[in-house]
Amino acid sequence: xxxxxxxxxxxxxxxxxxxxxxxxxxxxxxxxxxxxxxxxxxxxxxxxxxxxxxxxxxxxxxxxxxxxxxxxxxxxxxxxxxxxxxxxxxxxxxxxxxxxxxxxxxxxxxxxxxxxxxxxxxxxxxxxxxxxxxxxxxxxxxxxxxxxxxxxxxxxxxxxxxxxxxxxxxxxxxxxxxxxxxxxxxxxxxxxxxxxxxxxxxxxxxxxxxxxxxxxxxxxxxxxxxxxxxxxxxxxxxxxxxxxxxxxxxxxxxxxxxxxxxxxxxxxxxxxxxxxxxxxxxxxxxxxxxxxxxxxxxxxxxxxxxxxxxxxxxxxxxxxxxxxxxxxxxxxxxxxxxxxxxxxxxxxxxxxxxxxxxxxxxxxxxxxxxxxxxxxxxxxxxxxxxxxxxxxxxxxxxxxxxxxxxxxxxxxxxxxxxxxxxxxxxxxxxxxxxxxxxxxxxxxxxxxxxxxxxxxxxxxxxxxxxxxxxxxxxxxxxxxxxxxxxxxxxxxxxxxxxxxxxxxxxxxxxxxxxxxxxxxxxxxxxxxxxxxxxxxxxxxxxxxxxxxxxxxxxxxxxxxxxxxxxxxxxxxxxxxxxxxxxxxxxxxxxxxxxxxxxxxxxxxxxxxxxxxxxxxxxxxxxxxxxxxxxxxxxxxxxxxxxxxxxxxxxxxxxxxxxxxxxxxxxxxxxxxxxxxxxxxxxxxxxxxxxxxxxxxxxxxxxxxxxxxxxxxxxxxxxxxxxxxxxxxxxxxxxxxxxxxxxxxxxxxxxxxxxxxxxxxxxxxxxxxxxxxxxxxxxxxxxxxxxxxxxxxxxxxxxxxxxxxxxxxxxxxxxxxxxxxxxx
Amino acid sequence: xxxxxxxxxxxxxxxxxxxxxxxxxxxxxxxxxxxxxxxxxxxxxxxxxxxxxxxxxxxxxxxxxxxxxxxxxxxxxxxxxxxxxxxxxxxxxxxxxxxxxxxxxxxxxxxxxxxxxxxxxxxxxxxxxxx
Numbered sequence: 001x002x003x004x005x006x007x008x009x010x011x012x013x014x015x016x017x018x019x020x021x022x023x024x025x026x027x028x029x030x031x032x033x034x035x036x037x038x039x040x041x042x043x044x045x046x047x048x049x050x051x052x053x054x055x056x057x058x059x060x061x062x063x064x065x066x067x068x069x070x071x072x073x074x075x076x077x078x079x080x081x082x083x084x085x086x087x088x089x090x091x092x093x094x095x096x097x098x099x100x101x102x103x104x105x106x107x108x109x110x111x112x113x114x115x116x117x118x119x120x121x122x123x124x125x126x127x128x129x130x131x132x133x134x135x136x137x138x139x140x141x142x143x144x145x146x147x148x149x150x151x152x153x154x155x156x157x158x159x160x161x162x163x164x165x166x167x168x169x170x171x172x173x174x175x176x177x178x179x180x181x182x183x184x185x186x187x188x189x190x191x192x193x194x195x196x197x198x199x200x201x202x203x204x205x206x207x208x209x210x211x212x213x214x215x216x217x218x219x220x221x222x223x224x225x226x227x228x229x230x231x232x233x234x235x236x237x238x239x240x241x242x243x244x245x246x247x248x249x250x251x252x253x254x255x256x257x258x259x260x261x262x263x264x265x266x267x268x269x270x271x272x273x274x275x276x277x278x279x280x281x282x283x284x285x286x287x288x289x290x291x292x293x294x295x296x297x298x299x300x301x302x303x304x305x306x307x308x309x310x311x312x313x314x315x316x317x318x319x320x321x322x323x324x325x326x327x328x329x330x331x332x333x334x335x336x337x338x339x340x341x342x343x344x345x346x347x348x349x350x351x352x353x354x355x356x357x358x359x360x361x362x363x364x365x366x367x368x369x370x371x372x373x374x375x376x377x378x379x380x381x382x383x384x385x386x387x388x389x390x391x392x393x394x395x396x397x398x399x400x401x402x403x404x405x406x407x408x409x410x411x412x413x414x415x416x417x418x419x420x421x422x423x424x425x426x427x428x429x430x431x432x433x434x435x436x437x438x439x440x441x442x443x444x445x446x447x448x449x450x451x452x453x454x455x456x457x458x459x460x461x462x463x464x465x466x467x468x469x470x471x472x473x474x475x476x477x478x479x480x481x482x483x484x485x486x487x488x489x490x491x492x493x494x495x496x497x498x499x500x501x502x503x504x505x506x507x508x509x510x511x512x513x514x515x516x517x518x519x520x521x522x523x524x525x526x527x528x529x530x531x532x533x534x535x536x537x538x539x540x541x542x543x544x545x546x547x548x549x550x551x552x553x554x555x556x557x558x559x560x561x562x563x564x565x566x567x568x569x570x571x572x573x574x575x576x577x578x579x580x581x582x583x584x585x586x587x588x589x590x591x592x593x594x595x596x597x598x599x600x601x602x603x604x605x606x607x608x609x610x611x612x613x614x615x616x617x618x619x620x621x622x623x624x625x626x627x628x629x630x631x632x633x634x635x636x637x638x639x640x641x642x643x644x645x646x647x648x649x650x651x652x653x654x655x656x657x658x659x660x661x662x663x664x665x666x667x668x669x670x671x672x673x674x675x676x677x678x679x680x681x682x683x684x685x686x687x688x689x690x691x692x693x694x695x696x697x698x699x700x701x702x703x704x705x706x707x708x709x710x711x712x713x714x715x716x717x718x719x720x721x722x723x724x725x726x727x728x729x730x731x732x733x734x735x736x737x738x739x740x741x742x743x744x745x746x747x748x749x750x751x752x753x754x755x756x757x758x759x760x761x762x763x764x765x766x767x768x769x770x771x772x773x774x775x776x777x778x779x780x781x782x783x784x785x786x787x788x789x790x791x792x793x794x795x796x797x798x799x800x801x802x803x804x805x806x807x808x809x810x811x812x813x814x815x816x817x818x819x820x821x822x823x
Numbered sequence: 824x825x826x827x828x829x830x831x832x833x834x835x836x837x838x839x840x841x842x843x844x845x846x847x848x849x850x851x852x853x854x855x856x857x858x859x860x861x862x863x864x865x866x867x868x869x870x871x872x873x874x875x876x877x878x879x880x881x882x883x884x885x886x887x888x889x890x891x892x893x894x895x896x897x898x899x900x901x902x903x904x905x906x907x908x909x910x911x912x913x914x915x916x917x918x919x920x921x922x923x924x925x926x927x928x929x930x931x932x933x934x935x936x937x938x939x940x941x942x943x944x945x946x947x948x949x950x951x952x953x954x
Contacts, residue, residue, distance in 0.1 A: 099878075099925070100876045100878035100880070100902075100925045100926055101876045101877075101878065101901070101902040105878065133900075208896060209877070209894040209895060209896050209902045210894075211879075212878075212879040212883070214883065215879065215883075
């Protein structure tokens with residue numbers, strides 16, 4: 001700690017702080033343009049100049065100057081004011097003053113400072129920038145005439161996103177921010193640059209000319225897409241979410257968002273939303289009243305009784321899931337499941353037998369301080385981009401060693417000195433076993449207190465490092481080195497995502513990752529963690545609330561099988577589109593056709609909803625009150641920004657009405673429901689809503705200590721022998737099928753594609769955008785080709801979001817699909 | 824006391840003599856208006872479009888909340904008021920909107936005969952204000 005005086009105020013701060021940070025902590029205001037909390041100090045704008053007694057004779061930039069013992073700082077004097085005003089005058093020499101048409105007007109830092117320092121005239125004259133306005137891309141509008149060259153966009157794109165789209169080019173007056181070769185932007189479109197820009201040089205195009213900042217009502221809530229649980233701040237006006245506002249004061253995401261979070265909100269305003277309940281009359285879905293629809297549903301469920309199957313999505317709030325579970329109890333069925341019933345098994349059947357837990361053991365911010373990180377599947381960045389940015393920062397800022405067990409290259413493998421353990425498809429478990437084996441062979445494993453070691457060691461016989469290296473195509477040294485780093489690191493993290501397109505070996509992967517976490521001592525150690533992250537916003541909540549089949553009852557797979565075999569009376573599908581997103585479409589189709597009574601509760605008339613007997617219009621995440629539990633166990637509150645369209649009701653209200661129909665009591669509101677669920681949910685016992693503050697509340701604490709420490713033998717996979725193997729996965733711009741209704745993500749990736757590696761494309765003479773046919777056991781699909789350099793030879797990739805592709809006709813949940821390619 | 828009465832009444836009576844009346848025979852006669860009179864609003868046109876750039880300052884400053892603006896993007900990519908509406912029944916003619924306008928797109932004319940028969944007729948849309 002260091003003692004210093006700022007404006008006569010005695011302050012004690014950590015010795016790594018800068019003057020600006022010290023002042024901020026003490027509540028003393030210093031103006032800044034180029035400073036941002038999450039970026040490294042830069043000192044570009046010179047607005048934050050202050051006087052330091054010990055450094056008399058010149059003014060000191062407070063944002064880059066570290067504090068020293070006994071420093072006496074003065075943040076305001078006539079001279080400082082004059083100099084700051086001059087700095088602003090210099091900036092305004094070339095800055096085009098078009099505040100009336102600039103969307104930043106009203107929240108522009110330069111505008112605010114100009115006002116504060118009363119810069120009404122300019123002593124200097126000079127040329128105004130007259131650069132062409134970018135931009136051809138649909139999401140970010142760049143107008144470099146307004147740029148003040150603070151470099152925040154350059155820095156955030158490099159330091160946080162790790163993409164590096166921008167750089168300064170040219171010199172002197174002509175200096176500007178540009179992309180490589182000054183072309184149009186072709187990036188992740190996460191819009192971090194938008195959120196950082198202090199002026200109107202980079203703006204979100206979907207919000208262009210929509211409203212003024214002061215007209216927007218701000219509501220803090222949680223993003224409804226992935227399990228990362230980023231807090232978002234809606235800017236609402238006219239009962240529409242107009243934009244997502246920058247807010248780095250809540251949640252764990254530091255104001256960072258991905259393309260889905262920042263630009264994917266628009267589906268809530270969609271005109272295609274369901275607004276009235278629909279009921280099937282003579283084969284047609286017709287509009288009806290809530291009373292009729294609910295009466296029909298209640299009657300149908302009562303007839304079905306224990307023959308009712310309930311399939312839930314993982315984007316319902318905890319309170320809603322709690323009511324859904326009560327409803328299942330009231331109806332008398334144990335057939336309750338979520339998210340396809342398979343992909344989350346890494347938690348329920350993987351971590352449970354090994355660690356005795358069903359959740360990640362640590363929190364996201366801890367990863368930033370990790371020394372070694374192992375990511376299983378490069379797709380993690382696609383499913384959880386903002387957690388991916390934390391990994392970026394760990395690597396870039398703290399020099400963490402990143403290793404990626406993956407079947408394709410991508411964002412994470414491109415990180416500085418990242419080690420890609422690029423294996424043949426489907427062999428992740430083999431590699432994890434080899435890592436364990438390597439630890440045991442080299443005596444690096446922390447075996448103290450571990451159960452089942454002997455048996456485990458025996459099971460590893462077949463996973464000698466060399467043998468696995470040959471089988472998977474990964475260098476043996478890379479495996480050994482990764483194992484060593486994980487074992488020797490002070491803080492380490494093992495990260496794995498799960499989701500609907502990753503059903504293959506989900507249980508095995510969970511066990512293998514847990515075994516490795518035990519042997520490296522990562523599980524339960526302060527600062528280290530094993531992360532198993534769900535694909536959807538409340539995946540963890542669904543596990544916590546046990547939206548799982550009761551003992552002896554059916555899970556999703558069994559339910560669909562039973563329905564297809566005419567053994568299920570009714571299906572209730574809430575917040576899920578199984579037809580579009582579940583593996584094995586033929587089975588789902590058959591189940592929906594054969595099931596006598598199907599109720600679908602959703603935002604849109606999805607493909608599944610089109611098959612339903614009753615369709616109930618539900619509310620989106622932006623319209624409800626409740627809580628989500630993210631992949632690090634953080635419980636965060638959802639607040640409604642807008643009202644639901646038409647007669648659509650929140651899932652909570654629908655479940656309440658159904659419960660009433662069954663004569664069961666339901667909590668009166670979401671707050672009471674939370675109290676009720678907290679009382680019965682392990683880990684939530686001590687939690688109440690008052691404890692869920694701006695940063696949420698992590699149940700179980702920052703580090704969750706394993707209940708058990710069992711090593712469980714787990715078998716790897718066999719290599720698929722096929723010339724071409726198709727991988728199914730998630731793409732960065734979409735999450736589930738909901739984002740297909742959002743204009744932002746759709747403007748970047750609007751149609752399905754099959755990705756080819758360059759080698760294969762050259763061999764098959766396939767070019768970008770060309771139509772290709774993919775033939776597999778289940779059928780044939782056609783789509784445009786996309787040629788990239790991510791994929792190794794023989795491997796193809798297709799995103800699972802687009803049901804128009806019919807990918808789940810050939811995808812039955814396998815790790816890789818043997819396919820034939822033709823044009 | 825009588826003298827004071829006579830003095831006062833003489834002033835009153837003087838005003839009754841022809842040529843001393845201040846009444847103006849409206850509408851045949853009209854008084855000249857003050858140069859800064861605040862009458863009906865007028866949106867200033869340019870050669871091709873309205874001068875207004877839909878910056879939303881006038882609806883923001885309006886104390887009576889009678890101005891509705893909706894901005895849009897025209898074919899040239901410029902910001903323009905898709906909707907510009909003043910509800911004259913609510914307007915208090917304070918002139919803040921004119922004062923706030925950064926591009927001098929709004930002014931107040933000397934038109935003050937604004938009576939009408941229907942409520943709707945007091946809704947001045949963009950086209951009417953551009954005249």
